[in-house]
Amino acid sequence: MTTMPDEHERHATITIDQEAGLATSAERLTREFEGTFGRETIDRFLHASYTDLAARATVPTYLPLLTEKFARQRLRALAKVDGMHLTGTPxxxxxxxxxxxxxxxxxxxxxxxxxxxxxxxxxxxxxxEQINPVAVQVMAERGIDIAGEFPKPWTDEIVRAADAVITMGCGDACPIFPGKRYEEWTLPDPAGWTPDGMRPVRDEIERRVLNLLAELGVPSRA
Incomplete structure (x- = not known):
């Protein structure tokens, strides 16, 4: 995982329709990041992000849309790392x-x-390959929709841009960068659990998130 995708990186197979979708995404991102990143950088991140997501995608139809969303996140992270987009927002x-x-x-x-x-x-x-449907269900019970999210890897620029990194069970595979705030939340992996089993984990996660926001000086709007 690198901050700048290698221009020679092997790309996943892309259909004509998906290529057209990525071209449209590139146009949007080029306008959004005008003055920050050029088209070559944007194309690199788009295709690298597509490769990362295509390997595990279960619904290829939505790949260009998810790719654009992931690439946008990575580009914003890189802009922050490079000192080009410093808002002070945690x-x-x-x-x-x-x-x-x-x-x-x-x-x-x-x-x-x-x-x-x-x-x-x-x-x-x-x-x-997909968000745990039971997690989607129990979050919906709290009025929070996570159905539109998707599993994705971490990348160097995203970790480096974060002010705090909260890890949950990834152990030695979790990225470590000196000088960052790290916090391990010891929580059981709810994969395969029923809604009744997952609700206590959900509620404990909310409690910890509220504590984290308080520590960061961010007031909860709820």
Missing amino acids: TVLFLCVHNAGRSQMALGFFQHHAGDRAIGWSGGSEPG
């Missing part, structure tokens, strides 16, 4: 193994309670 990265349950629930609560007063990202050391 940024937190939630990491677990599959980025399908715990880290996605944490991100959902973080975004719900922080609003635009903080930035939240998530990733996995071994991303799964």
Whole structure:
């Protein structure tokens, strides 16, 4: 995982329709990052992000859209790392193994309670194929929709741009960069659990997210 994708990196197979979708995404991102990144950099990140996601995608139809979303996150992270986009807004990265349950629930609560007063990202050391449907269900019970999220890997620029990295069970696979705030949340992996089993984990995650926001000086909007 590198900050700048290698221009010779092998790309996943792309259909004509998907290539057209990526070209449209590149146009949008080029306008969005005008004055910060050129088209070559944007194309690199788009194709690298596509490769990362295509390996485990279960619904290829949505790949260009998910790729654009992932590439946008990576480009924003790189801009922050390079000192080109410093807003002072706290940024937190939630990491677990599959980025399908715990880290996605944490991100959902973080975004719900922080609003635009903080930035939240998530990733996995071994991303799964889809968000755990039971996690989606129990979060919906709290009025939080995480169905549109998707498992994705962490990348160097995203970790380096985060002010705090919250890890949940990824162990030695979790990235370590000196000088960053790291916190391990010891929580059971709820993969395969029923809603009744997952709800206590969900509630504990919310409690920890609220404590984290308080420590960061970010008031909860709930």
